[in-house]
Amino acid sequence: MRFGFHISISGGFSKVPDRVPDGCGTLQIFPSNPRGWKKKPLDKDDVEGFKIRVEEKDLSPVVVHSTYLPKINTPKKDLREKSIDALNQEIERAEALGGDYFIIHLGVKGGEVELLKDTLSRLKYRTIMILLENTCYSRFKDMGIIMKDFPDMGLCFDTAHAFEAGYDLRREDKFRDMLKEIDDHIGIDRLKLIHLNDSMTPLGSKVDRHYHIGRGYIGALGFINIFRDEYFSTLPGIMETPGCEGCDAMNLRAVQYLSQY
DSSP: OOEEEEOOOTTOGGGSGGGSOTTOOEEEEOSSOTTOSOOOOOOHHHHHHHHHHHHHTTOOSEEEEOOSSOOTTOSOHHHHHHHHHHHHHHHHHHHHTTOSEEEEEOOOOTTOHHHHHHHHHTOOOSSSEEEEEOOTTOOHHHHHHHHTTOTTOEEEEEHHHHHHTTOOTTSHHHHHHHHHHHHHHTOGGGEEEEEEOEESSOTTOOOOOEEOTTSSSSHHHHHHHHHHSTTGGGSOEEEOOOOOTTHHHHHHHHHHHHTTO
């Protein structure tokens, strides 16, 4: 498994690859300021510098995560239109940066299915693959209802979100049940990426709080089950763990250690 982290784009994209910790083989970024609707035009030299360093450091895949503000399931027409426009701008930027995957959170609640399908049908992408990510209240069978209409989109599996939604990754039998649900309703081959995050909140909390690998409620056993699985173990794993001095190195050591079991 290639490990990586979500990396800050502060100061320009060309600085990102050199922030990737030693021992990592992939990375994730935002396509723009994650807390603002307005996006500065991409600088050609900055983009080229990013792509050159990514190639030199053999970082693959390049993962781009949608920003915080777009809401694909809002019933408010103005906000929905603004969100679709923002996402299409972000996808265009992700493609210009040479991104392989573009991630959008897909939380399915009652009555939103047709709204979500319509929103996804209006996204414009050419060279990048859209990955739909489970949320802290997502059920994979419900995600499958949406995803069957978009066969060219893939799945991003977030460990913390799955656990917070009620999937007990610590128990091998429950982990296998979850894999069967994914395969039955989505197709396991559509799973392309894992977000490796422990959870600060207990099983089924439906509260999204990431924590350091092996130190939260998922603990070592949950990650060992993931790393032992013959399909999961072939996928890239991106960590979105809390930032602090030395924390990325600590989390990288943790996944490297647990993946040896």
